[in-house]
Amino acid sequence: MSDKFFPVICRPSPVTALMRKLFDVARRGALLLLVVWTVVSLVTLLIELVPGDPAVATLGEQATAEQIEQFRERHGLNRPAFFVTYARDEQGERHLRWHGADNRYVDYWRGILHGDMGTSFRTDRPVLELITQRYPATIELAIAALIVAVAIAVPLGVVAGTHRGTWLDNLLSVVALIGISLPGFVLGPMLIYIFAVRLGWLAPSGRFEPSDIMLPAVTLGAALSALLTRMVRSSVIEELNEDYVRTARAKGLSERTVVYKHVLKNGLIPVVTILGLQLGVLLAGAIVTEKIFNWPGLGLLLIDDGIGKRDYRLVQGCVLVISITYILANTLTDTLYRRLDPRIRVS
């Protein structure tokens, strides 16, 4: 409805509208911080639950008492873990002790606020440095997978939607279902078998040639493309029933123009949301894909260098960075979605 029918009085004043918007932004920001705080706290507490001494685990059983003491000193392991501890004293009795802000949990937060995520147990290099080295590879993979998914899903979804109910539609539905159910760690090695072992066209793993990204991107993008195909299909079917499609047809536009210029433009709105929500899933799925293809991203850093070598400071950092990226991707999509669809903006 246009402004003509709604006098200015009925609409919220610009000040109210701005206030509302600011409030909304603040609410989102607060939630974001809350999530990050929860995640970091949870991971930090989990580390304390690890049985055994990280110093011994890192340095080995043969390490001297002096080496262990040095290690504990360097990584702050000799300091209390939390505000309250319930440790044994020399007599073997447990005491509840209050340490105030002088503890490792606060230290970690203080470090993060200064852009310092601690030092890796194994390599003695800053965790932030290790992560920033690997981060681009993960983003590269996620974007490549997104492109693969869209390139497969849009044409297939449009074909399925415009041929609704035919054998072609049914066939595409079955293919999409198989794609959704085939996990990356099944598809990935199968692709390696076909394209690296049998045909010898591509390298089985690593990130050296530009072509090395193809297999991981397809592996990561396959499940998403299957999901997207279904979304595009139902979206196209829904839009084809709209009045504007009849108008466009009546004024003599070709079916091609109707579908690609009019229907697709409107039909892609819900698809974009799914895409954004899936960007997070892609980042999580990238952990497995990177492991399969030895792709040197954050996931491989987390699994091989972090968990594999029991480098807990690194695990902490990886989990933090992956979850922040995930949350930001979701927030970004949400904002994009609101911009694309005016109906949502109004309500």
Place this chain on the structure above:
Amino acid sequence: MNRLAIFGLVVVVLLVVVALFAPLIATHDVGATDLTHRFLPPSAEHLFGTDATGRDIFSRVVFGARISLRVGLVVVVVSSIVGIIIGALAGYYGGWIDRLISGYLFNVFLAFPGLLLAIAMVAFLGAGLNKLIFALCVIGWVGYARVMRGQVLKVREYDFVQAARALGANDLRILFRHILPNAIQPLIVQASLGMAGAVLSEATLSFLGLGVPPPAPSWGVMLEEGRDLSTLSAAPHALIIPGIAIALTVLAFNFIGDGLREYLDPRQRAR
């Protein structure tokens, strides 16, 4: 019910039978290695061939069904009970309880990739079947809680609930005798999809070396062993067969879930 759901049901029944009677169905000892019979192709003696250490793949896949179903079942039962209780509390009492549960807990758990949390938890707790199940329950309950809360909010305003309250029924009785039976349908759908998710997560974590430890015939472990390049070139079936088992199981539970949802929601059925 549509055809795909029937297909899913058949696969699941078959899977349950295989898991229950695994010792009778398996043709070989799951752990017995035989280095003189490595990488054998499928034959009458070894139905699905043998792997890198000469173990019978058929027997391992059969016993793998036990692990998958056990993890799936325990995770679904535990996380649905926890989720139902928490969701009921949030929906029924509202107020600050609801704000804490749905405003904070739901948002935190949904804003965070579940797999990452499970990986982090298992990484710190150590690998093992029970720890894996625990981690999957921690990420699994949210789905049930959301469904339950939504249903409670809807059902609690119905006349028969008001009538029960007027007759003096206490909160517990209203929740479990009157509201829960009306909320059970979407919960069953959620459980079916949750089963698919749990089976997949178990395989994923085992594949990453964070779930069931290696000699056990978990499908994820078999895949991890099968993707080794020398095994892959000599015996691709060592990878493909457990892969098909996982995909089929996940597909079957998803089909049942989708089919049930369609069946229970008449608006979707008409389409």
